[in-house]
Amino acid sequence: MHGSQHSHVIPIAVYLRSFVALMALLVLTIAASHVPLGTGVSSALAFTIALIKAVIVVLYFMHVRYGTRLVWVWSAVGFFWLIIMFAITLSDYVFRSIVRVQGWQ
Amino acid sequence: MSAVSRSSHLSQPSHVAFDEVSHQFEDIEQQREAYVVGMWAFLVTEIMFFGAVFLIYTVYRTLNHAAFYEAHKQLDIGLGTLNTFILLTSSLTMALAVHWAQVRNRRAQIMALTSTLGLAGAFIVVKAIEYSHKFAHHLFPGGNFVYPDASIADQARLFFSLYFGATGLHALHVVVGMLVIGAMLTRALRDRDARADYIPVEMTGLYWHFVDIVWIFLFPLLYLIPR
Amino acid sequence: MSAHSEAGTPVGASPETSAVSSHRSEPSYLSAGHTLRSWLFTLDHKRIAILYLITISAFFVVGGLAAGAVRVELISPRGTFMSNEVYNRMFTLHGVVMIFFFLIPAIPAILGNFLVPLMVGARDLAFPRLNLLSYYLYLAGGLLALTAAVTGGVDTGWTFYTPYSTFYSSSQVTMTIAGAFIAGFSSIATGINFIVTIHKMRAPGLTWFRLPLFIWAHYATSIIIVLGTPVVAITLLLVVAERVFHIGVFDPRYGGDPVLFQHLFWFYSHPAVYIMILPAMGVISEVIACFARKRVFGYHFVAGSSLAIAVLGFLVWGHHMFVSGQSMYAGMVFSFLSFLVAIPSAVKVFNWTATIYKGSVSFDAPMLFVFCFIGLFLIGGLTGLFLASLATDVHLTHTYFVVAHFHYVMVGGAISAYFAGLHFWWPKITGRMYPEVIARITAVILFMGFHLTFLPQFLMGFAGMPRRYHYYPPEFQTLHVMSTAGATVMAIAYLLPVIYLVWSLKYGRVASANPWNATGLEWQIPSPPPTHNFDEVPVVTGEPYDYEHLALSENEEADGTRAAVPRPQLDPAARGGAA
Known part of the structure; x- marks a missing residue:
């Protein structure tokens, strides 16, 4: 401020x-x-x-x-959100390749 | 119990050509921080934009690692390194331009902006050379895409799609950056008394450093794929 | 974007006149210029809101006509007047226009644009020129999408799923996507403007927990816009690149994965439903407090739940993809997370009902639209739980159950709230009162028509009627006819406000500065507000929604005075006595 x-x-x-x-x-x-x-x-x-x-x-x-703290927060939020997007999307691919479920896919 | 007036925008001196506070702001500090926060909010959108590209790339490289390794050998690592060097250096000159805008050293600021513009141009030239090689070797994933090793041609096509997509979007940002830096240069050249507010240069700098950061990640991802 | 170039903004009144005369003499924003140019190139957030109001209403008509055409077509099991191709284009037109050009911008771009600076006590949004740019981007995007519609249309559905959209569809996919892409930049510009305005331009004393809940809702919405929209932008860009260059990113023939498209698409498009509903929830909080004459119950929880919805909304997109071929474990995680969103949503609904409890409720039209919202949103939200459960969703997905669910939330929720807000702030925006009796009748007609339209669709969907089908088995005809009849009733309920609100511009009763006797900074300035909103920066000293205290001091409040702005904090003892 x-x-x-x-x-x-x-x-x-x-x-x-x-x-x-x-x-x-x-x-x-x-x-x-x-x-x-x-x-x-x-x-x-x-x-x-x-x-x-x-x-x-x-x-x-x-x-x-x-x-300022406000700038800190706004410079971090994008990178933080990328982690969320990567983690959730990649978890689907990881599970798709290692876990095969009968009758699914 | 009565509403008090803090300050009125109408009392701003009108003869100051630069450094002026827009009517919706109370003072220059509020305006400056509003612009910086706004720029960062914009950069957040850019981070998410390129982040999605990186995500797509990560998924496909993980799924087709061996083929991507083979395909990436077609890239010229020398030119890639050269461009990394050019862009990092341009970030330095841009940072210096902001510094000299803050301390109102007009001559040095103009010099730094010119260097940044020149380096950005050099980056585009190197990129164009790389692209023309890829086109000449039919590695652009359009109608006449031909890959030497037919067994991995489809995955190689995917690699070059992502290569052209990611570097193309990045190059577009470099070109936009050059236009903005050019505007800042014109502004500095016109501002003979060095009275202009530094914030526009600062914001240009933020954008330019972001473009640099994107390349910092693109370079190892595309050019340095381990076996 | 540069600071100095903002300086050319024309000032409505010259410094001398506004300094010496009372605030009443500054002309309202409506009379600050009467030329077309003064409207089309205005930097005043209130005028831009009016531009948005007119344009978005036009798109609402287009989307509504497309919906009407679809409903009429479905009266008979073999269709009535369309070919299959035209039918596909018609429901796509309805979806694209309603989502990208009505629901996403409606409340933020119209009411938000008008009210955010007023509610935080600012003279304008932080970046007025960016605001005007966002309007023209919206207009350009919308016109592009309409051009695509009249030059062949698009038949992919509003979701543009690959590989149909990239490889098979021969319709105007590229142009429609370009329209949605450009409109995305428009909403990004609005989002950035709101974020900066709310952070940096609040009046002195207006701390975060003194902000109206409308502002909290718009802040949460802006965060979603800024974080989500770029992802769908790049995704749609890649769809276009795939169509033009056959680059193979989402094409299984070249090793691409269509499910990845769905991940990226829903990463934005699921949070986008919160872009549509969160501002609506903000409107509800404002209106309900005013017409119950009580402070919003659990203010902190309602405010926090907006942010919680914004954050949780980003973690649940996979519930659109339970049958898409994503891994079962991802499906289970997404299913679990989806249930979590019900918590902050329920917090809001419970707090609103608790606000009404023991309030002195009056049933003016805005309040009736609020009841409309609560009833419809409740059904829409609870049926969402059926779709969040992995097992039931496999049965219900791609049926009319889904269609009914999201129409209950989007149309029943967002549009009811939009009407509530439009009626509530109509006197502030135009300086005229709308006709009360017919407005109340409209709210009732809307509620009835809505149920008649969409309740049958729950039944159809549960019985297995797939969405987006042109022909259907005859046993569904009764329900389809009921639905179409309901749509006709709804059409009346949407047409009436257009007529009487326009009528009120000329013949409506002249509104006072604060016709509802509401709290909030926007009610402390004249109706319609002067160009620069506040000629003195207000200082806020108390909580919002201080209706109990307002009731005590109503007698002192002469019209037009500012005495109500700086209100002292109620001391806890007095608060207990009032309850």
């Missing part, structure tokens, strides 16, 4: 540090893709790195770290 938080000017150093971190993670994700860890682990690793990159962008480039 306070204006001072909104006009908060973030030092350029923060942006530069974020950028360096993003670049390091980009190198890391490409390097990791060459390491044979198995489908599951590799996919999870690539996703985790992407998630970290996204969080850096949201917190620093998009100023959510310095935002």
Whole structure:
């Protein structure tokens, strides 16, 4: 609610540090893709790195770290809802492939 | 017991060309936060929009993993990495543009916006090169789709449908972003006394960083499929 | 969207005149300009609401005519005047127009647009130009869908199920989807506007738990719109891509899964029924408190149940897919979750009835429409439990039982509430009273006609009459004829308000600022309101629905004064005495 938080000017150093971190993670994700860890682990690793990159962008480039609580909530709600959509839809596919019921399907 | 007036919009000084408060707001801070919250609510719709694309992709990749692995080898990982680098860098320049808009450094802001626009253009050029290769190899899932390995042609078709669908929608967002950044650039060029409110640039930045985030997820999902 | 470009908004009165004269002298929003241009390019949320009112009513007529045609066709078991193709197009037209162009926008875009800024004590919505844009997007989408209807129509049903819609149907699927897609952006724009307005533009002292329940309902609705609409947008976009490029995303021939389409479609379209009913529930809460002269029983629970419905509504979409081939375990989970939605819905109904209990109830037309709502919504809601149960749904799905169920909720619920709201706020919107006697008669006719139309459909559906069938076995004819007869009665009940409300614009009694003696900020300003709503920002000091206290202070309240706005909190002892 306070204006001072909104006009908060973030030092350029923060942006530069974020950028360096993003670049390091980009190198890391490409390097990791060459390491044979198995489908599951590799996919999870690539996703985790992407998630970290996204969080850096949201917190620093998009100023959510310095935002009001309202901005915090609205920046989180979309991602939270995606989890719901993914979890419920994918659960159908998981059960469809592992549980076969007589007379169903 | 009587209603008290907090402030009247009619008392705003009228000579200020920029930084003006619209009549429905009480003050500039209320207006700024309204715009930021509104932009985030809009980005929530964008998150859900691309989220559905990611969901579809996740379902089909899980169901056809081996075929998707084979098909993804047709993508040029070098160009994909280059585009990731370009887009992340453009996010940095956009963030700097917002910073310099806040501190009213007009020259630096114009420089940062120009760089962002240039990088966005570079992204589109690289994307166009990638697309033209795919078209040349009949990998666009239209009428004359041909995949070398006939045994997985159907699944490969699905992969390229999702590839073109996801990257196409993303590229469309990049183009829209370029138009908005261009508008911000024009605005900064006209604003000789550097009096303009920074919020429009901030909102452009939020949108642009979101476009960046979508690519951050698209890149490993499409280009880095593990065996 | 930029801040500075909003600055060109024309101001109705010049600063000098409005500063020195009393608030009465500022012209009402209706007389702020009489040119066509002053209406079509207005940024005033009240005028945009009027534009919506006119356009949405036109679409209601189109959808209603299509429904009438379907009902007339079904008088005879072999049809009366349509071919099979035309019949399919007709019920699809009815569904598409009524859902995308009437039910979803009706209450939010008309009453919400008009009332949300008034109820929170703001001069306008947060983004007036976005608001105008949303109207034109709605208009464009609607015209596109109508163009599709007259240039061949669409025969997929409003659900656009794949692979029929992507591969087999040769009708105007693409154009209709484009219309629905564009209308989706319209409702997103409205949703964002409401969210920001409710968060950021509340008057001083107007805390969340002093907000009218109408606002809570619209906030919950906006959340659903923002979270759900984009998903159906991308899904419909992919259907079009599939039709044009044969990309294979939902096509089983290329490894696509049509059930995935249904998942994504219902991820939005189930919550969409709460987009239709939640604003209706908001209207009911306002009207019922006013005509029972009591505060809404369990205010916090009614407010919270709006949000609970919005959240739970996103977890239950699979109950549309019990026979679609989704896994049985997903079906069981969806069935269980669907029952949970009954809880917040029941909280609302019980609280409304508790509000009436020992109230001094008056039976004005808005209140009769509210009773209409409660009765019909109760039946619609309870029959929903039959459809939420996995086992009974397998028998009832795709029958007239489903049709009757959702018409009880949507038509019986949402449209009754829409009429309740329209009559309740008609004096505020137009400055004229509607004719009371005929309005009450209309409410009764609507209630009767509705039951005659849709009760037989429950019986038919239970006996196995499938929905969307053109021909049917002769033993169903009696029930079909009853249903059609009821539809005729309903048509009268819908036609009457059009006539007498238009009549009242010229001949109706001039309304005072607060004809119902209601609480709420919108009643503290003149009817119709001035362009900028409040020339002083009101300060709110007490709860909404303070009708018991209002009864005590009625004598002090001279017309037009603001004395009623800042009302002190009742102290608990006095509250106990009043009850």
